[in-house]
Amino acid sequence: MTGPARITYREAVKQSIREALQADARVFLMGEDVGKYGGCFAVSKGLLDEFGEERIRDTPLSESTFVGAGIGAALAGMRPIVEVMTVNFSLLALDQIVNTAATLCHMSGGQFPVPVVIRMATGAGRQLAAQHSHSLEAWYAHVPGLRVVEPATIDDARGMLRAALACPDPVIIFEPISLYNLEGELTEAAAQVRLDGARVHRVGHDVTLVTYGASLWRCTAAADVLAADGIDAEIVDLRSLRPLDDATILASVRKTRRAVIVDEGWRTGSLAAEIGLRIVEQGFYDLDAPVARVCAEEVPIPYPKHLEDAALPAPERIVAAVRRLFSDAQ
Amino acid sequence: MLSEFRLPALGADMDDGTILEWHIVPGASVKRGDVVAVVETDKGAIDVEIFMDGIVREIVVAPGTRIPVGTVVALIETEDAAAAPVATLAGESGGEGLTPAAAPAPAEEGRREGGSTAAPSDRLKISPAARRRARALDVDVAALHGTGPGGAITVEDVEQARAAPKPSPTPTPPPPPTPAGAGEGGGMRDAIAAAMSRSKREIPHYYLSTTVDVTATTEWLTAHNAAVPVTQRLLFAALLVKSIALACRELPGFSGFHREGRYEDSPAVHVGVAVALRGGGLVAPAIMDTADKPLTTLMDDFRALVTRARAGRLRASELAAPTIILTSLGEASVDAVFPIIQPPQVAIVGAGAIAERPWVVDGKVVPRQLLTLSLGADHRVTDGRLGAQFLARIAARLLEPASL
Numbered sequence: 001m002t003g004p005a006r007i008t009y010r011e012a013v014k015q016s017i018r019e020a021l022q023a024d025a026r027v028f029l030m031g032e033d034v035g036k037y038g039g040c041f042a043v044s045k046g047l048l049d050e051f052g053e054e055r056i057r058d059t060p061l062s063e064s065t066f067v068g069a070g071i072g073a074a075l076a077g078m079r080p081i082v083e084v085m086t087v088n089f090s091l092l093a094l095d096q097i098v099n100t101a102a103t104l105c106h107m108s109g110g111q112f113p114v115p116v117v118i119r120m121a122t123g124a125g126r127q128l129a130a131q132h133s134h135s136l137e138a139w140y141a142h143v144p145g146l147r148v149v150e151p152a153t154i155d156d157a158r159g160m161l162r163a164a165l166a167c168p169d170p171v172i173i174f175e176p177i178s179l180y181n182l183e184g185e186l187t188e189a190a191a192q193v194r195l196d197g198a199r200v201h202r203v204g205h206d207v208t209l210v211t212y213g214a215s216l217w218r219c220t221a222a223a224d225v226l227a228a229d230g231i232d233a234e235i236v237d238l239r240s241l242r243p244l245d246d247a248t249i250l251a252s253v254r255k256t257r258r259a260v261i262v263d264e265g266w267r268t269g270s271l272a273a274e275i276g277l278r279i280v281e282q283g284f285y286d287l288d289a290p291v292a293r294v295c296a297e298e299v300p301i302p303y304p305k306h307l308e309d310a311a312l313p314a315p316e317r318i319v320a321a322v323r324r325l326f327s328d329a330q
Numbered sequence: 331m332l333s334e335f336r337l338p339a340l341g342a343d344m345d346d347g348t349i350l351e352w353h354i355v356p357g358a359s360v361k362r363g364d365v366v367a368v369v370e371t372d373k374g375a376i377d378v379e380i381f382m383d384g385i386v387r388e389i390v391v392a393p394g395t396r397i398p399v400g401t402v403v404a405l406i407e408t409e410d411a412a413a414a415p416v417a418t419l420a421g422e423s424g425g426e427g428l429t430p431a432a433a434p435a436p437a438e439e440g441r442r443e444g445g446s447t448a449a450p451s452d453r454l455k456i457s458p459a460a461r462r463r464a465r466a467l468d469v470d471v472a473a474l475h476g477t478g479p480g481g482a483i484t485v486e487d488v489e490q491a492r493a494a495p496k497p498s499p500t501p502t503p504p505p506p507p508t509p510a511g512a513g514e515g516g517g518m519r520d521a522i523a524a525a526m527s528r529s530k531r532e533i534p535h536y537y538l539s540t541t542v543d544v545t546a547t548t549e550w551l552t553a554h555n556a557a558v559p560v561t562q563r564l565l566f567a568a569l570l571v572k573s574i575a576l577a578c579r580e581l582p583g584f585s586g587f588h589r590e591g592r593y594e595d596s597p598a599v600h601v602g603v604a605v606a607l608r609g610g611g612l613v614a615p616a617i618m619d620t621a622d623k624p625l626t627t628l629m630d631d632f633r634a635l636v637t638r639a640r641a642g643r644l645r646a647s648e649l650a651a652p653t654i655i656l657t658s659l660g661e662a663s664v665d666a667v668f669p670i671i672q673p674p675q676v677a678i679v680g681a682g683a684i685a686e687r688p689w690v691v692d693g694k695v696v697p698r699q700l701l702t703l704s705l706g707a708d709h710r711v712t713d714g715r716l717g718a719q720f721l722a723r724i725a726a727r728l729l730e731p732a733s734l
Contacts, residue, residue: 257459284458285458285459285461285462286458286459287457287458287459288458288459288460288478288484288485289478289482289484290479324479325478325479326478327479
């Protein structure tokens with residue numbers, strides 16, 4: 001490859017799967033419609049022809065069964081990539097993920113690590129209605145024994161799978177549905193992507209926007225608007241939702257003294273709540289304004305476009321939340 | 331219920347005033363204590379607070395009109411009858427929200443980003459970072475004006491205050507040049523220096539003191555406080571303030587103003603209470619109409635006044651209003667205070683610490699709770715004999731706490 005190429009997020013994920021399949025014979029992909037149909041978000045289109053049915057495996061519509069099979073394969077020495085259509089449907093496999101994958105290494109005294117990678121789509125923005133559009137990352141980020149990541153950039157979409165497969169723990173990779181068509185430059189940094197650690201996506205001095213996933217791009221849009229007002233926003237892309245990178249978050253908040261957490265999950269019991277409290281616990285004396293957050297409205301994500309838009313943490317809401325930290329004026 | 335809001339008297343000698351501007355519009359909701367208008371009086375522009383909760387229905391008097399005290403200036407729909415949802419909706423909307431056609435979702439309290447439902451507190455609003463910076467820069471935060479969210483003091487406010495000369499929170503005339511070595515405290519120190527220098531220069535003080543056996547009063551207070559909820563407990567200072575106010579009513583010459591060579595007794599008694607500020611300095615805001623207030627009201631006012639004084643949120647009227655001041659150094663464990671009058675007032679009462687000491691009762695030395703009251707008074711207006719009577723009347727009132 002010469003020079004930075006412009007590709008889509010979908011293509012970046014596909015390249016990462018192809019690379020993994022080529023690099024390690026123990027790697028295989030399985031899930032609903034990943035083979036003949038090419039993946040319900042077309043991520044694995046063409047891979048069946050390229051790698052054959054042994055390594056690109058269509059499964060029955062039974063999340064508990066095929067996630068459990070993936071865990072078993074990992075225990076037996078394989079490096080399975082299990083695709084679950086959306087986080088909503090992953091709840092059918094929650095027992096396998098939380099009670100088995102997350103616990104075995106601990107319960108066996110370290111004898112049986114479970115190096116399974118479970119990819120699932122998350123979030124709203126494509127009018128897929130309430131059964132396909134939720135953001136339940138916080139539920140998985142709650143569970144010790146799991147690694148939870150959410151690539152929001154092309155480089156991370158391209159590089160995180162490699163890091164996940166190299167990790168001995170079960171890793172959940174969340175892929176925001178609304179980002180599959182995102183286009184951007186793939187840079188050489190994709191080859192060095194780490195599984196953990198947050199990243200300062202945009203440097204600023206006046207307020208820190210802590211976010212992850214699709215909301216990263218809502219934050220960049222908001223930061224552009226704020227910049228016109230003279231408010232210089234720094235954006236921290238969490239990347240890893242478990243473990244959280246307190247050091248990067250706090251270093252940024254200590255610098256800007258203000259924090260707004262932008263989270264597509266529902267506000268109550270959210271990751272935003274967790275991050276907010278960590279900021280208060282560790283950075284209380286550095287704060288110059290109350291910690292604020294912008295989350296999804298507490299409704300099942302609506303199907304009609306205008307209502308779906310209204311339910312999400314849109315840039316205007318982020319801008320308004322930031323402005324409230326700077327003055328009494330509305 | 332529709333209630334009338336009338337122009338209140340904003341100072342001892344105010345007969346009329348001009349409404350300069352309204353801070354409310356019809357439909358707005360108001361709470362007791364909100365500043366609703368600015369009124370021009372002889373003493374300058376003063377914030378007017380409202381003393382009822384409700385929704386503004388009508389503004390009766392337009393800005394610019396000069397009207398006598400007591401005129402109805404606005405009509406307020408008081409809370410019981412007002413439609414609560416109106417206030418809730420207006421308060422909760424952040425300017426955007428779900429279209430009403432959205433599927434009904436479980437109601438969530440405070441679901442908006444800005445949606446805090448907690449009641450505001452009287453505590454000084456200052457960010458943690460600003461507080462730390464203020465300490466490092468030795469800036470008195472009580473005197474700062476906050477520009478952050480909700481009027482909170484931010485790091486920037488502290489740094490600007492450090493860069494600029496410190497503002498004087500008291501409405502005293504500009505201070506004379508500070509002598510070398512005046513040191514910390516800035517504007518407030520200068521203001522106190524100016525007022526006290528003028529006092530000692532112009533007012534021929536005389537001082538009296540009397541020691542009072544307040545055992546019965548402290549016992550009454552202990553019993554009273556044991557019988558009421560925490561929020562209704564009284565401090566000894568409240569009894570003292572009320573006693574002073576009643577004594578002022580009985581004996582002219584101590585509660586009023588000496589201006590342009592002439593003394594005039596104030597028709598209303600507003601006892602000022604000297605409050606030491608955490609950052610150094612002192613203010614003495616008034617408890618308005620002290621003599622007419624029952625002890626519990628007085629206590630509420632007293633608490634609120636101290637809190638607001640320490641938060642730097644006093645209103646100009648409160649600082650200008652005192653007709654006499656009480657300065658109590660009981661907490662500092664001194665026996666007695668020899669207080670200096672704040673011009674143009676003509677008297678000031680001091681109170682030392684209440685302490686158990688030997689006292690002769692019926693020929694026997696017994697331990698009693700003793701308090702030394704002192705009086706600094708203006709010899710141009712009264713003489714020691716009258717001053718002694720004044721102190722005696724305060725003491726007599728204090729010994730009858732149940733009648734306060």
